[in-house]
Amino acid sequence: MNILYxxxxxxxxxxxxxxxxxxxxxQQVPDLDLLWREEELKPYECDGLSAYRTTPMLVALPRRxxxxxxxxxxxxxxxxxxxxxxxxTGLSGGALPLEKGVLLVMARFNNILHIDPAARTARVQPxxxxxxxSQAAAPFGLYYAPDPSSQIACxxxxxxxxxxxxxxxxxxxxxxxxxxxxxVLTVEGERLTLGSEALDSPGFDLxxxxxxxxxxxxxxTEVTVKLLPKPQVAKVLLASFDSVExxxxxxxxxxxxxxxxxxxxxxxxxxxxxAEDFIHAGYPVDAEAILLCELDGVEADVHDDCQRVREVMxxxxxxEVRQARDEAERVRFWAGRKNAFPAIGRLSPDYYCMDGTIPxxxxxxxxxxxxxxxAEHGLRVANVFHAGDGNMHPLIxxxxxxxxxxxxxxxxxxxxxxLCVKVGGxxxxxxxxxxxxxxxxxxxxxxxxxxxxHAVKAAFDPQGLLNPGKNIPTLHRCAxxxxxxxxxxxxxFPELERF
Amino acid sequence: MNILYxxxxxxxxxxxxxxxxxxxxxQQVPDLDLLWREEELKPYECDGLSAYRTTPMLVALPRRxxxxxxxxxxxxxxxxxxxxxxxxTGLSGGALPLEKGVLLVMARFNNILHIDPAARTARVQPxxxxxxxSQAAAPFGLYYAPDPSSQIACxxxxxxxxxxxxxxxxxxxxxxxxxxxxxVLTVEGERLTLGSEALDSPGFDLxxxxxxxxxxxxxxTEVTVKLLPKPQVAKVLLASFDSVExxxxxxxxxxxxxxxxxxxxxxxxxxxxxAEDFIHAGYPVDAEAILLCELDGVEADVHDDCQRVREVMxxxxxxEVRQARDEAERVRFWAGRKNAFPAIGRLSPDYYCMDGTIPxxxxxxxxxxxxxxxAEHGLRVANVFHAGDGNMHPLIxxxxxxxxxxxxxxxxxxxxxxLCVKVGGxxxxxxxxxxxxxxxxxxxxxxxxxxxxHAVKAAFDPQGLLNPGKNIPTLHRCAxxxxxxxxxxxxxFPELERF
Numbered sequence: 001m002n003i004l005y006x007x008x009x010x011x012x013x014x015x016x017x018x019x020x021x022x023x024x025x026x027q028q029v030p031d032l033d034l035l036w037r038e039e040e041l042k043p044y045e046c047d048g049l050s051a052y053r054t055t056p057m058l059v060a061l062p063r064r065x066x067x068x069x070x071x072x073x074x075x076x077x078x079x080x081x082x083x084x085x086x087x088x089t090g091l092s093g094g095a096l097p098l099e100k101g102v103l104l105v106m107a108r109f110n111n112i113l114h115i116d117p118a119a120r121t122a123r124v125q126p127x128x129x130x131x132x133x134s135q136a137a138a139p140f141g142l143y144y145a146p147d148p149s150s151q152i153a154c155x156x157x158x159x160x161x162x163x164x165x166x167x168x169x170x171x172x173x174x175x176x177x178x179x180x181x182x183x184v185l186t187v188e189g190e191r192l193t194l195g196s197e198a199l200d201s202p203g204f205d206l207x208x209x210x211x212x213x214x215x216x217x218x219x220x221t222e223v224t225v226k227l228l229p230k231p232q233v234a235k236v237l238l239a240s241f242d243s244v245e246x247x248x249x250x251x252x253x254x255x256x257x258x259x260x261x262x263x264x265x266x267x268x269x270x271x272x273x274x275a276e277d278f279i280h281a282g283y284p285v286d287a288e289a290i291l292l293c294e295l296d297g298v299e300a301d302v303h304d305d306c307q308r309v310r311e312v313m314x315x316x317x318x319x320e321v322r323q324a325r326d327e328a329e330r331v332r333f334w335a336g337r338k339n340a341f342p343a344i345g346r347l348s349p350d351y352y353c354m355d356g357t358i359p360x361x362x363x364x365x366x367x368x369x370x371x372x373x374x375a376e377h378g379l380r381v382a383n384v385f386h387a388g389d390g391n392m393h394p395l396i397x398x399x400x401x402x403x404x405x406x407x408x409x410x411x412x413x414x415x416x417x418x419l420c421v422k423v424g425g426x427x428x429x430x431x432x433x434x435x436x437x438x439x440x441x442x443x444x445x446x447x448x449x450x451x452x453x454h455a456v457k458a459a460f461d462p463q464g465l466l467n468p469g470k471n472i473p474t475l476h477r478c479a480x481x482x483x484x485x486x487x488x489x490x491x492x493f494p495e496l497e498r499f
Numbered sequence: 500m501n502i503l504y505x506x507x508x509x510x511x512x513x514x515x516x517x518x519x520x521x522x523x524x525x526q527q528v529p530d531l532d533l534l535w536r537e538e539e540l541k542p543y544e545c546d547g548l549s550a551y552r553t554t555p556m557l558v559a560l561p562r563r564x565x566x567x568x569x570x571x572x573x574x575x576x577x578x579x580x581x582x583x584x585x586x587x588t589g590l591s592g593g594a595l596p597l598e599k600g601v602l603l604v605m606a607r608f609n610n611i612l613h614i615d616p617a618a619r620t621a622r623v624q625p626x627x628x629x630x631x632x633s634q635a636a637a638p639f640g641l642y643y644a645p646d647p648s649s650q651i652a653c654x655x656x657x658x659x660x661x662x663x664x665x666x667x668x669x670x671x672x673x674x675x676x677x678x679x680x681x682x683v684l685t686v687e688g689e690r691l692t693l694g695s696e697a698l699d700s701p702g703f704d705l706x707x708x709x710x711x712x713x714x715x716x717x718x719x720t721e722v723t724v725k726l727l728p729k730p731q732v733a734k735v736l737l738a739s740f741d742s743v744e745x746x747x748x749x750x751x752x753x754x755x756x757x758x759x760x761x762x763x764x765x766x767x768x769x770x771x772x773x774a775e776d777f778i779h780a781g782y783p784v785d786a787e788a789i790l791l792c793e794l795d796g797v798e799a800d801v802h803d804d805c806q807r808v809r810e811v812m813x814x815x816x817x818x819e820v821r822q823a824r825d826e827a828e829r830v831r832f833w834a835g836r837k838n839a840f841p842a843i844g845r846l847s848p849d850y851y852c853m854d855g856t857i858p859x860x861x862x863x864x865x866x867x868x869x870x871x872x873x874a875e876h877g878l879r880v881a882n883v884f885h886a887g888d889g890n891m892h893p894l895i896x897x898x899x900x901x902x903x904x905x906x907x908x909x910x911x912x913x914x915x916x917x918l919c920v921k922v923g924g925x926x927x928x929x930x931x932x933x934x935x936x937x938x939x940x941x942x943x944x945x946x947x948x949x950x951x952x953h954a955v956k957a958a959f960d961p962q963g964l965l966n967p968g969k970n971i972p973t974l975h976r977c978a979x980x981x982x983x984x985x986x987x988x989x990x991x992f993p994e995l996e997r998f
Contacts, residue, residue, distance in 0.1 A: 118755045118860050141757065163704075176704065177676065190947050198856035198889055202927045202936065202943060203971060204716075204955050205662075205675065208707030217703075229757025256617045258640065258728025300799030357697035361617050390697055428701045437701065444701055448689050452958065456703055459954030472702060 013100045013468070016080050018057055021102075024078070025060075029070045035059040044103055047088040047095040048150070052435050056083070056097030063108045065185075065221055072189035072219065075102055081465045082187075084215040086127060086158030089150040091353065092434030094162060094214045094470055101468075104219065106157050112136045113222070120227045121180060121197065126157025126220045130164075133225065142227035145172035148430070149338055157220045163212030165430030167263040167337075170388035171296075172228065174430070176211040183222035184210065187461045197224065209456070214432055215467035217460040231296035234262060235306050236330045239318040240287035244268055244371075244383070247289035248363035250316035251387045254293065255360060257312050259305055262296040264388030268367075270347075271340050271382040271395075278343035281336030282329070284320065291318075291387065292337055340384040341395070348380070348397035352409050356417050358425035360390045369419050370394055377412045379405070391429030392420070418443055433471045441471075442478035450475060512599045512967070515579050517556055520601075523577070524559075528569045534558040543602055546587040546594040547649070551934050555582070555596030562607045564684075564720055571688035571718065574601055580964045581686075583714040585626060585657030588649040590852070591933030593661060593713045593969055600967075603718065605656050611635045612721070619726045620679060620696065625656025625719045629663075632724065641726035644671035647929070648837060656719045662711030664929030666762040666836075669887035670795075671727065673929070675710040682721035683709065686960045696723065708955070713931055714966035716959040730795035733761060734805050735829045738817040739786035743767055743870075743882070746788035747862035749815035750886045753792065754859060756811050758804055761795040763887030767866075769846075770839050770881040770894075777842035780835030781828070783819065790817075790886065791836055839883040840894070847879070847896035851908050855916050857924035859889045868918050869893055876911045878904070890928035891919070917942055932970045940970075941977035949974060 022036055035041055036058050045053045062068045075082050081101035088095055097103040109125035112132065116122075117140035122133050130151040134143040147166035148154055154164070160182065163175045172178070181195040195207030210217055241247040247266055254264065267275065269288050276283045283290060291313065295305045310321050324330035336343075344351055358366050367383065374381040380397040394416055398409040417427045417440050427433070427440040441450070453472045457464070521535055534540060535557050544552045561567045574581050580600035587594055596602040608624035611631065615621075616639035621632050629650040633642040646665035647653055653663070659681065662674045671677070680694040694706030709716055740746040746765055753763065766774065768787050775782045782789060790812065794804045809820050823829035835842075843850055857865050866882065873880040879896040893915055897908040916926045916939050926932070926939040940949070952971045956963070 116860070118751050119858055120754065176707070186947070186951075192948055192951065196856075196923065196925050197858045198924045198928070201925050202932050202940060203948075203952055204712055205707045205710060206951070206955070208675070208704045209955075211704060213703055252617050255619065298800050298803055300803070301797050304797060304799070357695075359618055359696045361615070424695065425697045426695050426700050429697070433701050441701060448685070449691055449702075452685075452691065452705070453702055455958035456705070456708075456955065459951065459958045 013081060013098065014079060016057065016078070016100050021078060021080060022058065024074055025071070028074060029067055032067045032071065033061040033063075035061070044085070044088070044097060044105070047085065047090045047093060049091050049093040049096070049434065049436055052093045052096050054097050054099055056103040057100055059103045059105060061105050061108060068104070068185060068219060068221065069189040069191075071102070071104065072185055072187060076188050076463075076465065079463065079465065081468050082219075083467050084157075084161070084219050086155035086161070087129065087153050089154040090158060090162055090434060091355070091431040092162070092428070092436040094432050094434035094467070095158070096435050096470070098468070106219070107155065109157075109221070110155075115140065115227075117142060119197065120229075121224055122227055123222065123224045124156055126160075126223055127155045130154050130156060130159055137227045141230055143230050144225055145178055145228050146175050156223050156225070160211050160220055160223055161213065161215050162432040163430070165386070165391065167265065167386065169430070170264055170386065171260050171262050176208055178226045179207060179211060179223070180226055181224035182207055182210055182220055184218040184220050186218050187463070187466050192218070195224075212432070214434060214471040216457055216471050217466065231262070232298050233302045234294055234296040234330070235302055236324045236333050237293045237295075237306060237309055237313070238283070238322045238324070238333055239291045239293070239313040240284045240320045241289045241291070241318055242287070244289040244367045245364040246317040247291050248367055248387070250291060250313050250318065251363060252360050253312045253316050254309055255388065257308060259295075259309060261293045261309070261388060263292065263294040264386070265292045265337050266290070266383065266385055266387035267337065267340060268383040270380060271344060271384045274343040274347050274382065275336040275340045278346060279332075279336045279339050281332050283336055287319070292333055337384070344382050344384075344395050344397070349399045349401065350397075350409075352396040352398065352413055354392070354394045354396065354413050354416055355429050355431040356392050356420035356425055356427055357429040358390045358392065358420050358423050360388075362423040362425070363387065363390065366392070366419060366423060370416055373412055373415050373419070377408045379408060379412055381412075386429070389429075390425065414440070435470055438470065438473045438477070441473050447475055447478070450478065512580060512597065513578060515556065515577070515599050520577060520579060521557065523573055524570070527573060528566055531566045531570065532560040532562075534560070543584070543587075543596060543604070546584070546589045546592060548590050548592040548595075548933065548935055551592040551595050553596050553598055555602040556599055558602045558604060560604050560607055567603070567684060567718060567720065568688040568690075570601070570603065571684055571686060575687050575962075575964065578962065578964065580967050581718075582966050583656075583660070583718050585654035585660070586628065586652050588653040589657060589661055589933060590854070590930040591661070591927070591935040593931050593933035593966070594657070595934050595969070597967070605718070606654065608656075608720070609654075614639065614726075616641060618696065619728075620723055621726055622721065622723045623655055625659075625722055626654045629653050629655055629658055636726050640729055642729050643724055644677055644727050645674050655722050655724070659710050659719055659722055660712065660714050661931040662929070664885070664890065666764065666885065668929070669763055669885065670759050670761050675707055677725045678706060678710060678722070679725060680723035681706055681709055681719055683717040683719050685717050686962070686965050691717070711931070713933060713970040715956055715970050716965065730761070731797050732801045733793055733795040733829070734801050735823045735832050736792045736794075736805060736808055736812070737782070737821045737823070737832055738790045738792070738812040739783045739819045740788045740790070740817055741786070743788040743866045744863040745816040746790050747866055747886070749790060749812050749817065750862060751859050752811045752815050753808055754887065756807060758794075758808060760792050760808070760887060762791065762793040763885070764791045764836050765789070765882065765884055765886035766836065766839060767882040769879060770843060770883045773842040773846050773881065774835040774839045777845060778831075778835045778838050780831050782835055786818070791832055836883070843881050843883075843894050843896070848898040848900065849896070849908075851895040851897065851912055853891070853893045853895065853912050853915055854928050854930040855891050855919035855924055855926055856928040857889045857891065857919050857922050859887075861922040861924070862886065862889065865891070865918060865922060869915055872911055872914050872918070876907045878907060878911055880911075885928070888928075889924065913939070934969055937969065937972045937976070940972050946974055946977070949977065
C-alpha cells in the first residue's frame with residue numbers, strides 16, 4: 001500500500017536532546033530495555049495503517065509497572081511526548097510514533113492475572129492478546145465477546161484505547177460495554193483505578209471516558225473485562241439479493257422485528273466475487289448483495305429466530321436464503337467474509353479502507369450515494385460491512401501509480417465520510433480517529449465541542465505530552481481544514497497541513 | 500423520617516442580591532415563570548431524600564430552550580449557582596437546592612419528540628416520565644428497559660443525571676447502557692450534542708461521562724434512548740432458604756451457570772415478614788431468605804431456563820422452589836418485593852435506606868458482616884436488594900426519638916458502606932452520591948482520583964456553579980472526614996462538617 005500522507009506534527013514539538021534523555025533513562029531505570037539505533041527503530045515506524053510512517057526517537061520495552069512509572073516521570077519532567085503502543089494492529093495510526101517522542105511498547109505486559117468463573121471476569125495485563133482471553137476462559141465455558149478481525153494479534157490495551165468492535169458487537173457491544181475496571185498511570189506516573197468490579201461506580205464515569213481515548217489521557221496497565229457464557233448453538237443464514245437497497249431494507253426489517261443477531265454482515269457484488277475467487281466460500285457470484293446473519297443462543301430459540309429471519313428476508317425481496325448445513329459450511333461462509341479485505345486487495349494495486357457509521361435506516365440511500373460518488377470519481381468501491389449496526393467499510397480501489405488516482409481516492413474517501421456525518425452518522429465506527437481521521441473530526445464536531453475535548457484532555461495531561469496530534473484536532477488545524485470539504489478534497493494550504 | 504443531617508454548603512457561597520437577580524431575570528427573560536415567595540418555595544426544599552431540606556433562593560420553571568439558555572447566561576455572568584431538578588424523586592439529595600442558588604426545574608419539558616420503531620429509539624425531552632416512554636413505545640411492541648421503582652414519577656433527565664438502575668438492570672443495564680444521544684447546555688448556555696444515533700461516536704465518550712454526573716457538568720435538554728422489543732414471556736421462581744448464606748450462594752451459582760435472569764432479588768426474614776404482613780404475597784414467613792428470579796424471553800428459552808435455575812437453587816440448598824402459577828401470582832410475588840420498603844416502614848418509627856454494591860461472590864460474607872455490625876450497634880437491619888448485580892439495600896431500623904439511636908444508625912450505615920468498599924464494591928449502586936454520600940466518596944477514592952474528578956469538573960464548569968456541594972467532595976472536606984472511619988462514626992469536628 002502506498003503512503004497517503006506524509007504529514008508530521010513533530011515540527012511543532014520542542015527539540016529533545018536524545019543522547020541526554022538516553023543517558024538519564026540508563027541511569028535512573030537501568031533495567032529498562034531501550035531501542036535507539038536506526039535499524040532497531042524501523043519495525044516500529046507504523047502500526048496497521050502502513051500509509052503513515054515516522055521513525056520514533058526511542059522505543060521503550062518495559063516489563064514492570066515501576067519501569068513505566070519511572071519512564072513517565074522522567075518524560076514528564078523533560079517535556080518529552082510519549083506514545084503508547086500495544087500490538088500495533090490499529091488501522092487509524094493511533095500508535096504512530098513521533099520523531100521527537102518515546103514509543104512506549106506495552107507488549108511485554110502479557111500475563112493473564114486472574115480468571116474468576118463465578119464473577120465471570122478476567123483480570124489481565126494490557127499486552128494480552130484479545131483471543132488469548134477467550135482461550136483462557138474456554139475451560140469455564142466462557143469467552144470475551146468483542147472480536148475485532150485482528151483478534152489473533154491485537155492486544156486488550158489497544159482494544160480499550162480504540163474502543164474496538166467486531167462482527168459480534170451488534171449483539172454484545174463494543175469494548176466499553178464489556179469492561180469493568182482499568183488500572184492506569186497518569187502522565188506523571190501516578191496510579192489510578194477507574195471503574196470497579198461492581199455494576200456501577202460512583203463519581204464521574206472515567207472508565208468510559210478513558211475507553212476509546214487513544215492514549216491521550218494515560219497509560220493502561222491492567223484491564224478487568226466481563227466474560228460471557230458461550231452460546232450453545234450458532235447458525236448462519238446466507239441471503240442473496242438483486243439490489244443492495246433490498247438487502248439494506250432486510251437489515252432494517254430484521255432489527256425492527258425485534259431480533260438481535262449475533263452478527264449481521266453485508267457484502268456487495270464486487271466484494272462477493274473477490275471473496276469467492278479467493279476463498280470458494282460458496283457465495284452466489286451473480287447476486288448484487290448478500291447478507292450473512294448469525295443467530296446464537298439456546299437451541300429452541302435459535303431455531304425460531306432462523307425461521308423468522310428467513311421470512312423477513314424473503315419479504316424484503318431475497319432471491320434465495322440458505323442456512324449453513326453444518327458447522328463446516330458455517331465456518332466457510334464466515335471465512336469468505338473475514339478474508340474479504342485481502343480478497344479485494346487482489347483486484348487492485350491499492351485500496352483505501354474507510355470506516356464510518358450511519359443510522360441503519362439510511363443504509364439504502366448511503367449505499368446509493370457511495371456508488372454515485374464512486375462513479376463521479378471514476379473509482380470502484382467495494383462494500384463489506386457490519387450492516388446490523390450501521391458500521392460501513394467502503395473499500396476504495398485505486399492505483400497509486402496512475403497520476404491523480406491517489407488524490408481522487410482521498411477526495412472520494414472524504415466525501416463518503418462527509419455523507420455519513422450528513423445523515424446523522426459518524427466518521428469512525430471501530431477503527432478510531434488516530435492520525436488518519438484527525439481532519440474529519442473537524443466535520444464531525446463544532447468548535448464548542450472540540451474546545452470541551454481539549455479541556456477534558458487538559459484535565460488529565462495539561463502539557464499535552466500523551467500521544468499529541470491524534471484523536472482531537474486543534475482548532476487551528478480545523479480552521480485551515482474547513483476549506484477542504486468546500487473545495488472537494490483540495491487542501492487550501494497543503495504546505496501548512498503537513499505540520 | 501427524621502432529619503439525619505442539617506449541614507449546608509451555602510455558608511461557603513458568595514452572597515447574592517436576590518431582588519437584583521429577580522429584576523434582571525424579569526427584564527431579560529420576561530416570559531420565564533419564577534417562584535420567589537417563601538410559601539411557593541416550600542415544595543421544592545427537598546427531593547426524595549427528605550432528610551435534607553434547604554429553601555432555594557429562586558425556582559425557575561422554563562418551558563423553552565431559549566429561556567434555559569438565557570437563565571444560564573445570566574446566572575453565569577452573576578456567579579449564581581444553579582441546581583437542576585427533574586421530578587425530584589432522587590434518593591441521595593442530588594436535587595437538594597441551595598439557599599444562595601437558583602433551582603432550575605425541567606419538569607415542563609415533557610414532550611415525547613419522536614419514536615422510531617425501525618431504529619428502535621425514542622427522542623424525548625428531559626421532563627418525560629420514565630414509564631411514559633414505555634407507554635408511548637408499547638404500540639410498537641417496544642419498551643425502555645431501565646425501571647427504577649419510582650418509574651411512574653421519575654423523569655428521564657433525572658435518570659440520566661443519576662445513571663438510574665432498577666430491578667431489570669442486571670440483564671438490560673443501567674441508564675448509560677440504554678442511551679444514544681444527549682443534547683445539553685453548558686454552564687454558559689452553549690448547546691452541545693453528546694453521542695450519536697450510531698453505535699459509537701468518535702472523540703472522548705462525553706455521553707458516558709455526562710451520565711451519572713448529577714448535574715455538575717451541564718443541563719440536559721434532550722435525550723435519545725434505545726428501545727427494546729418486549730419479551731414474549733416472563734416467569735418468576737420463588738425459592739426459600741434456611742440461611743442467607745445459602746441464598747447468596749444460589750445467586751452466585753445462577754450467574755456462574757451462564758443464566759442472566761431479567762431480575763434476581765433477595766429478601767431476608769425481617770423483610771419477608773414485613774412484606775407478607777402488608778401485602779399477603781404468599782411468602783414463606785419462616786424462611787431466613789427468599790430469592791425471586793424472573794426469566795424472560797421466548798417461550799422455549801424461558802421454559803429451559805426455569806428448569807435450570809430450579810436445579811441450581813435446589814443444589815444450593817433451597818428448601819422449596821415455587822414457580823408463579825399464573826400472571827396474577829407473578830404480579831403478587833413482585834408486589835411483595837416492590838412494597839418491601841413501605842412494609843418495613845410499618846415496623847419502625849424510622850429507617851435509613853443504604854445503597855451499596857459488592858462483587859457477587861462477597862454476598863454471603865457481607866450479609867454476615869451486616870448482621871454482626873447491626874448486633875454490635877443494637878439495631879435491626881432488613882435486607883431487600885438486587886442480588887443478581889450485587890446491589891444491596893440494607894435498611895437500618897431505628898427510632899430517632901430514642902436518645903443516641905440516630906447517631907448509632909448513621910455510624911452503622913457508614914460502617915456498612917465501608918465494608919462494601921473493603922470487599923471491592925462501591926458506596927452507591929443506583930441512588931447516586933448527591934449530598935447524602937458526599938463524605939463516603941472520601942473512602943471510595945484517593946486524593947489523586949478526587950483531584951482528577953475536580954479537573955474534569957473544571958473542564959465543563961471552571962467556576963463551580965453547577966450543583967456545588969454534590970457528588971464530588973473537596974479534598975479539604977475529605978481531610979476532615981478522614982477521621983470518621985477511623986473513629987467508628989465519631990466526627991472529629993462536627994461543627995466544621997456542617998459547612
